[in-house]
Structure formats: C-alpha cells, structure tokens
Amino acid sequence: xxxxxxxxxxxxxxxxxxxxxxxxxxxxxxxxxxxxxxxxxxxxxxxxxxxxxxxxxxxxxxxxxxxxx
Numbered sequence: 001x002x003x004x005x006x007x008x009x010x011x012x013x014x015x016x017x018x019x020x021x022x023x024x025x026x027x028x029x030x031x032x033x034x035x036x037x038x039x040x041x042x043x044x045x046x047x048x049x050x051x052x053x054x055x056x057x058x059x060x061x062x063x064x065x066x067x068x069x
Contacts, residue, residue, distance in 0.1 A: 027061065
C-alpha cells in the first residue's frame with residue numbers, strides 16, 4: 001500500500017435556508033476546482049442576523065483532497 005498526502009482547506013458556505021445547505025454549497029463549490037475530494041468536516045456553524053432576525057446560515061467546512069504536488 002502506498003502512502004498518500006492530503007491537503008486541507010477551510011471554506012465558509014452560506015445559505016438563506018439552512019446549515020445543511022450552507023455546508024453543501026461549500027463542498028459543491030470546492031468540487032468545481034479541486035479534484036479527488038475525500039472528507040468534509042463541519043467545524044463551526046453560525047448565523048448572520050439583521051434586526052434580530054436570521055438572514056443567513058453559515059457553515060465553516062474543512063475539505064480534504066489528495067495532494068498531487
């Protein structure tokens with residue numbers, strides 16, 4: 001079995017509907033420019049507020065992919 005190296009990047013996805021959609025948005029966008037995505041880990045959830053109301057959900061996501069450098 002050969003050794004592999006993976007790089008981890010941190011992204012923030014947003015959604016006006018839910019944290020799940022915010023996390024999915026981050027992964028979907030990452031998949032457009034990064035190849036061989038392996039793991040996505042949600043590390044933080046928060047909300048943007050205006051006038052005491054939630055206007056968007058934010059998910060900070062760490063995404064790993066195989067490093068080919």
